[in-house]
Amino acid sequence: MKSLIKKLVESVGPSGYESRVREVVRKEVEDYADEIQVDAMGNLIVKKGVKKEGGLRVMLSAHIDEIGVMVTHVDKNGFARFATIGGVRPHTCYGSRVRFLNGTVGMIGGEKLDNMNQVHAIEAMFIDVGATSPEDCPVKIGDVAAFDRPFEDLGNRLISKAMDNRVCVAVLIETLKQVQESPHELYFVFSTQEEVGLRGATTAAYAIDPDIGIASDVTMTGDTPRGVTMDVALGKGPAIKVKDGGMIADPKVVTAMVKAAEKHNIPYQMEILLGGTTDAKAMQISRAGMPAGCVSVPTRYVHTPSEMVDLTDVENAVKLLLALISEPINLA
Ligand code: CO
Ligand code: ZN
Numbered sequence: 001m002k003s004l005i006k007k008l009v010e011s012v013g014p015s016g017y018e019s020r021v022r023e024v025v026r027k028e029v030e031d032y033a034d035e036i037q038v039d040a041m042g043n044l045i046v047k048k049g050v051k052k053e054g055g056l057r058v059m060l061s062a063h064i065d066e067i068g069v070m071v072t073h074v075d076k077n078g079f080a081r082f083a084t085i086g087g088v089r090p091h092t093c094y095g096s097r098v099r100f101l102n103g104t105v106g107m108i109g110g111e112k113l114d115n116m117n118q119v120h121a122i123e124a125m126f127i128d129v130g131a132t133s134p135e136d137c138p139v140k141i142g143d144v145a146a147f148d149r150p151f152e153d154l155g156n157r158l159i160s161k162a163m164d165n166r167v168c169v170a171v172l173i174e175t176l177k178q179v180q181e182s183p184h185e186l187y188f189v190f191s192t193q194e195e196v197g198l199r200g201a202t203t204a205a206y207a208i209d210p211d212i213g214i215a216s217d218v219t220m221t222g223d224t225p226r227g228v229t230m231d232v233a234l235g236k237g238p239a240i241k242v243k244d245g246g247m248i249a250d251p252k253v254v255t256a257m258v259k260a261a262e263k264h265n266i267p268y269q270m271e272i273l274l275g276g277t278t279d280a281k282a283m284q285i286s287r288a289g290m291p292a293g294c295v296s297v298p299t300r301y302v303h304t305p306s307e308m309v310d311l312t313d314v315e316n317a318v319k320l321l322l323a324l325i326s327e328p329i330n331l332a
Contacts, residue, residue, distance in 0.1 A: 014068030213283025246277025
């Protein structure tokens with residue numbers, strides 16, 4: 001599991017430019033899939049099994065894109081100004097390194113601050129790739145980069161950029177590999193462009209038209225010094241989403257998840273996330289709507305270049321999804 005997570009997080013794939021991550025996923029899943037398809041949005045859709053007695057058409061979704069930056073302008077001295085892709089916060093940028101799709105590495109510098117305690121606005125920062133002019137600058141307008149940090153294994157806790165959401169991509173891959181008997185027709189969707197507005201899951205949900213939608217994504221925690229008030233902590237199990245900034249999970253789906261966890265003695269937490277949302281929102285309001293929910297992996301420092309997860313939560317998220325999809329799901 002650790003080596004799979006490392007492979008996924010160290011791939012570069014900002015929203016709209018997910019092809020490398022998609023190829024890593026494809027290699028992992030192709031031996032376990034009944035059908036594989038890549039749609040116009042770049043979603044990788046893996047079909048597994050057929051609907052049997054008591055079964056549903058189930059869409060599981062985990063996004064493969066990550067936050068990043070895009071070059072907007074290269075000045076006469078070779079410094080590149082940039083726009084953000086997804087929820088990049090200014091205080092995580094200054095001094096960070098970024099890696100472009102063409103392999104170029106740059107660091108983010110900034111204009112002089114009047115007060116050293118200030119944070120640079122995005123507009124006051126630039127990417128320095130060691131160039132001296134637009135001519136010798138290896139990146140140009142429109143080039144995209146992701147934050148660059150290696151995967152760190154602390155034992156049970158893991159740190160990397162792009163844990164959001166590659167850790168849940170690993171969860172879905174493991175779930176696909178391990179699922180044995182299921183009454184359901186399963187669609188594992190490795191979705192694109194979540195960080196810029198759930199765009200991949202929106203079209204995938206429309207095309208698949210499932211009976212139920214289950215996302216897997218990271219959620220925040222309330223277990224750090226003076227952190228957000230939130231009853232989710234690392235190491236206490238996957239979180240069953242009740243509500244976030246974009247959706248109210250279907251209570252029937254929440255109940256089905258809780259029952260599956262209790263039946264199999266899987267630790268779990270109830271999640272109410274005040275901001276942010278997931279592919280579950282896109283699924284819930286697709287077409288005429290569908291019951292939807294989300295199994296979250298608790299993650300500290302979300303949307304920084306060093307996001308932390310607990311390995312047992314990741315393993316238990318796989319167990320919870322397996323428990324849920326291996327039996328009929330009661331939506332009555
Ligand atoms: Co995110
Ligand atoms: Zn995410």
